Amino acid sequence: MARHMVWLCGLLAALPLAAEAQIDLTTLDRGMTGPRAQVLVLGTVHLSGMPASFKPAALDSLLERLAAWRPEIVTIETEPGEECDTAARHPARYGADYCASTAAARAATGLDVPAALAEVDKTLKAWPAAPAPAQRRRLAAAFLAAHDPASGYVQWLQLPESERRAGDGLDAKLVDTLVRIAQRNNENYQLAARLAARLGLQRVYPVDNHTGDRMDVPDTKAFARSLEAAWAAGGGDEWKQRQKQEAILGAADDLLPLYRYINTPGSLKLLAEINVSASLRASSRDGYPQMFVAGWEIRNLRMVAYVRETFRERPGARVLSIVGSSHKPWFDAWLGQLQGVDIIDVASVLK
Structure with missing residues (x-):
């Protein structure tokens, strides 16, 4: 009996402990030397979808507040040249x-x-x-x-x-x-480039990525239909109300209230739930909505890595990342996990 107990204890000691606490990586930068990076993620609408009445001057109030924050680095949602070159070499x-x-x-x-x-x-x-x-x-x-x-x-x-x-x-x-x-x-030009030039910066930094979300599926039309159905089922009246409010604010001469609205926690949460929660709940014979979520996560992970690369050699930099509002929750969460990085509350800048 005693031998049996010794053998059993040895076996248990060799197995991974499911209840073992994970290492808290968020505490590793406590007491760090030097300044911490300040990262502000601004969720944006895609200006290509704005009404015909849109004029760049509608962004002036927003630009004033962003300029007052004085970012040293500005990132945008488009593919970097290295990625474009890689994709061109792999057309298949x-x-x-x-x-x-x-x-x-x-x-x-x-x-x-x-x-x-x-x-x-x-x-x-x-x-x-x-x-x-x-x-x-x-x-x-x-x-x-x-x-x-x-x-x-x-x-x-x-x-x-x-x-x-x-x-x-x-x-x-x-x-x-x-x-x-x-x-x-286009927000990359009318917002990011204008801001960078106003601040005397020499460039903006492209950080988008689509290498991980180009789905290898046999029927792309069926994939799109399945995903659209999942989103429609997950939207409901709350989504319709958000779209209505966004349209009203988007038709104004000053778009600062629009940007305040789309960057509120409630608005961002709704987008995240439709993109991900509704997709994961959707029934699909081929699992297409669930595949979308995997690609969505890969895309955001790689985009966040690109953002981090822009201030790798610049500890303590002030970084403004302008990205479609549906990406903002992932940017805030994952950039906020990085060492020596503080996420700035966008509401405090846009107030």
Whole structure:
């Protein structure tokens, strides 16, 4: 009997203890030396869906408050050049249209995406305090060749009006691209790039990712129908009321109240529940809604990693991440778990 008990105790000791407490990683940065990074996540609507009456001036009040917070780094929801280049090298996996073509910028500058990315890094490391217009034009062209038109527009906005012309790598086609960007209803340009230029920053940082949520399913139309049905079932009257309120606020001349509304905990919680909870509850023969949730998590994890990379070498940086509001709960939660990082309450900035 005694031998049996010794054997049993030994076996139990070798098994993992299910009730063992996990290590609390949130306490590891207590007592850290130096400043902590401050990260502000701003949930945004996609301005491409705004009514025809939308004018960029409607963002002025919002821009004032964000500028007053004085971020040193601004991230945006679009794919980085490295990711676009990777996808282009794997068309069988990611398709031939993963990112827009940079052919025009390559023709003007002679730079493919890897060379353009290297040129941008090299240029910014030696960037002067008072760059000449020719330097800004050259850098804008390199950004366009590097799959980063928003940062190219940041440089364009900091040129005097008389210097916004072709030359130094910018040919007529690229100038036309930058002029058309100014007319586009896109938060990467009308919000992030305008803010960066106003603050004297040299660029914005693309952090989107779609390498993990491009579903390998036999019937993409069936996948879309299944997902839409799950969301419709999970929305209900509360979702309809949110859409109605968002439409009212989105038609105003000042969009600051809209941004306050879409960044409230209640609004964000509703989005999260429709995206994830409703998808996980949905009945589907192929499990498509559940697959979407897996892809959604992969996408957000990789986006958060991209954001972290922007201030890896800058402890204590002030970082503004502008992202579709449905991503904000994941950004807040996962960025908030990182060491030496504090999440700033967006309501305190927009008040």
